[in-house]
Amino acid sequence: MKKLLGAICCLLTVYTAGGTAYADIVEYEFDINTTTVNFTGTPVTALTVAGGIPAPLIEATVGDTLRVTFNNRLDTESSIHWHGVLLPNEQDGVSILTTTPIAAKGSHTFEYPIIHHGTYWYHSHTGLQEQRGVYGPIIFRPKEPDTTPEQVIVLSDWTNENPKQVLANIKKDDHYYGLKKDSVQSWAGVIAHGWPAIKNRIAGAWTRMGPMDISDVGYDAFLANGQRESYVTAPHGSKMKLRIVNAGASSYFNIEYAHSPMTIIAADGVDVAPVAVKRLKMAMAETYDVLIDVPHMGTAEFRATSEDGTGYSSIYIGPDPDGTIHYAPDIPKPNPYLVDHSMHGMEHGAEHDMSEMDHSAMDHAAMGHEMPNTTSAAEGSVIIPYMTDYEPLRSETDTSLPEGRPVRTVPLTLTGNMERYIWGMNGKTLLESDSILIRQGENVRFILKNDTMMHHPLHLHGHFFRVLTSAGKYSPLKHTVNVPPMAEVIIEFAADEEKDWFFHCHNLYHMKTGMARVISYEGSTTYDDAKRAKLAKDPWYTKGSVTATNAMVGGSLRFSKTRSAFEAEFDYGFDHKGFEGSAHYERSVSRFLDLYGGVSTERHEEGEPTETRAVIGAKYVLPLLIEAEVELDSKGHVEIGFESELQLTSRIKFEGEWEYNITEDEDEYSLALSYELSKRWLITARHDKHGTGAGLIVKF
Numbered sequence: 253m254k255k256l257l258g259a260i261c262c263l264l265t266v267y268t269a270g271g272t273a274y275a276d277i278v279e280y281e282f283d284i285n286t287t288t289v290n291f292t293g294t295p296v297t298a299l300t301v302a303g304g305i306p307a308p309l310i311e312a313t314v315g316d317t318l319r320v321t322f323n324n325r326l327d328t329e330s331s332i333h334w335h336g337v338l339l340p341n342e343q344d345g346v347s348i349l350t351t352t353p354i355a356a357k358g359s360h361t362f363e364y365p366i367i368h369h370g371t372y373w374y375h376s377h378t379g380l381q382e383q384r385g386v387y388g389p390i391i392f393r394p395k396e397p398d399t400t401p402e403q404v405i406v407l408s409d410w411t412n413e414n415p416k417q418v419l420a421n422i423k424k425d426d427h428y429y430g431l432k433k434d435s436v437q438s439w440a441g442v443i444a445h446g447w448p449a450i451k452n453r454i455a456g457a458w459t460r461m462g463p464m465d466i467s468d469v470g471y472d473a474f475l476a477n478g479q480r481e482s483y484v485t486a487p488h489g490s491k492m493k494l495r496i497v498n499a500g501a502s503s504y505f506n507i508e509y510a511h512s513p514m515t516i517i518a519a520d521g522v523d524v525a526p527v528a529v530k531r532l533k534m535a536m537a538e539t540y541d542v543l544i545d546v547p548h549m550g551t552a553e554f555r556a557t558s559e560d561g562t563g564y565s566s567i568y569i570g571p572d573p574d575g576t577i578h579y580a581p582d583i584p585k586p587n588p589y590l591v592d593h594s595m596h597g598m599e600h601g602a603e604h605d606m607s608e609m610d611h612s613a614m615d616h617a618a619m620g621h622e623m624p625n626t627t628s629a630a631e632g633s634v635i636i637p638y639m640t641d642y643e644p645l646r647s648e649t650d651t652s653l654p655e656g657r658p659v660r661t662v663p664l665t666l667t668g669n670m671e672r673y674i675w676g677m678n679g680k681t682l683l684e685s686d687s688i689l690i691r692q693g694e695n696v697r698f699i700l701k702n703d704t705m706m707h708h709p710l711h712l713h714g715h716f717f718r719v720l721t722s723a724g725k726y727s728p729l730k731h732t733v734n735v736p737p738m739a740e741v742i743i744e745f746a747a748d749e750e751k752d753w754f755f756h757c758h759n760l761y762h763m764k765t766g767m768a769r770v771i772s773y774e775g776s777t778t779y780d781d782a783k784r785a786k787l788a789k790d791p792w793y794t795k796g797s798v799t800a801t802n803a804m805v806g807g808s809l810r811f812s813k814t815r816s817a818f819e820a821e822f823d824y825g826f827d828h829k830g831f832e833g834s835a836h837y838e839r840s841v842s843r844f845l846d847l848y849g850g851v852s853t854e855r856h857e858e859g860e861p862t863e864t865r866a867v868i869g870a871k872y873v874l875p876l877l878i879e880a881e882v883e884l885d886s887k888g889h890v891e892i893g894f895e896s897e898l899q900l901t902s903r904i905k906f907e908g909e910w911e912y913n914i915t916e917d918e919d920e921y922s923l924a925l926s927y928e929l930s931k932r933w934l935i936t937a938r939h940d941k942h943g944t945g946a947g948l949i950v951k952f
């Protein structure tokens with residue numbers, strides 16, 4: 253790439269000095285600002301580029317130099333990253349790591365040569381701005397462009413909530429959006445699904461895996477080009493190229509077009525051997541170019557359904573927007589109860605996910621809407637009914653890495669702690685980990701092993717890597733690779749760049765909570781501990797509740813960041829006027845072990861002395877998700893405790909706790925039922941040392 257860069261720089265010099273148009277300078281200037289949008293009937297403030305969502309299309313031709321100025325009208329910093337684009341390190345746009353942030357009220361001009369064609373996109377790499385609207389498409393055209401009519405489709409997910417609030421909510425409760433998405437996995441649901449679901453749930457709990465949802469966030473709308481539905485007029489019976497970008501912050505989409513199969517001709521901007529698919533699963537940050545047939549009359553629906561089944565967006569394509577609409581089939585909501593934990597990861601790169609459980613139902617649904625046979629490029633060849641992995645993709649050229657170079661193998665296990673909503677690699681967040689050191693001239697191989705029950709689309713900046721598939725030397729090149737739950741995927745690339753590049757999960761909320769690394773070329777001095785502390789902020793989150801019944805009043809307050817927490821609890825019984833309180837500092841050692849120290853104070857009843865003591869203790873998660881606790885106090889008492897909770901229905905939860913003071917041979921227990929009116933208000937009935945009562949819980 254260095255040589256190429258040199259060559260293009262020369263052309264530029266010729267151009268600017270002599271005005272000889274060997275290469276054009278393509279210029280854009282945009283404002284980043286706040287704009288009121290209304291996708292759901294409620295006006296909400298969004299962040300926009302040039303006033304719209306998505307941001308404007310940026311187009312250039314290979315050989316051009318792209319020069320884009322962003323004027324940041326916000327009161328906060330911003331940034332723009334060029335996703336999938338090969339460019340000099342300092343143009344990559346990751347604030348702090350590679351590029352100076354675009355200061356509040358400041359401007360920044362990016363300038364780099366276009367050295368490869370394809371569909372890409374750009375987005376903010378600051379905070380959660382991408383979720384709020386700062387994303388747009390890019391087309392780099394080859395020197396001899398294709399003349400097929402085309403349409404860019406930018407898919408995204410929208411929530412009226414401020415994304416910071418979204419993150420604060422899932423930090424409090426990883427199933428916070430379960431009710432909104434109608435995806436709470438209750439015991440009533442488990443039992444209704446019979447023996448396989450019961451077996452699944454127990455097997456999961458035995459390995460200390462709680463019920464896992466397929467998405468974290470409950471969205472209010474799904475958008476295609478910033479609209480829930482729209483029309484694209486196209487000449488009847490023609491071919492059309494769709495350039496699809498998944499700019500969702502945390503949504504996979506199942507893509508389907510009603511009138512013909514979609515013939516994939518490029519993945520992540522890179523041309524591939526044409527392959528026809530009926531339905532395509534697209535991870536966040538991926539792009540696909542597909543060819544479709546435009547119907548002769550009316551319109552046909554292009555539909556992108558969120559993988560969690562909570563909604564979709566549609567574009568109706570055809571010569572006559574007022575004519576008959578040919579609809580894409582409904583995709584049944586995935587059934588999380590029937591995910592078989594043990595099935596995952598049996599085959600390298602293959603995926604067996606919950607959606608396959610519904611295959612028969614889906615095929616049935618698809619048959620309900622007849623799919624006319626078309627004169628597609630793939631006629632006579634196999635049409636893949638549902639593409640969920642990269643096996644069908646085949647590069648048009650040999651993508652083997654240069655031979656005879658040293659090979660560096662980097663094992664990276666994708667890890668998560670759902671209880672705290674912390675994501676990482678090899679059990680560590682970005683803040684806790686050193687850079688992954690590589691050396692120029694090596695072939696680098698990442699072995700990505702997903703140890704969680706969620707999909708993770710991993711994106712490497714500044715490089716294309718090959719995803720090892722059965723296509724062997726024709727394994728496809730990508731910049732973003734999906735790693736399915738419990739599966740292993742191997743990627744490799746030639747380390748021919750320099751400096752530092754970001755490598756992270758493109759689920760925005762996973763990236764923000766730690767699933768990211770810096771890849772550093774040996775000798776790079778630009779990334780240090782001070783930068784890491786800025787890049788990987790570790791803010792404090794709060795969580796609290798107050799319970800009031802006719803027998804007692806109690807409350808808890810917790811401040812936590814990745815590994816540390818301060819927690820205070822208090823309860824008081826009206827009958828005996830006894831109380832108990834504690835304040836702890838807690839340190840998370842692993843997903844299953846926490847250590848704590850602090851003080852606790854207790855009075856059994858009015859008139860008795862108040863005893864205050866120092867305590868140290870440990871909490872450990874046992875199989876079946878039972879939380880065990882051992883506590884030692886300054887008077888030499890040893891106490892053990894066990895607690896567990898059961899989600900009985902989507903709104904009713906049971907919690908039980910038993911504590912036993914070994915030294916004094918005393919025990920106490922509490923049983924509580926709660927009914928969730930909303931995420932804030934709950935009705936509760938509980939029995940504990942203060943007696944039996946009913947009342948309310950408020951959470952904040």
Ligand SMILES: [Cu+2]
Pocket residue numbers: 675707708709757758759762763767
């Ligand atoms: Cu992830």
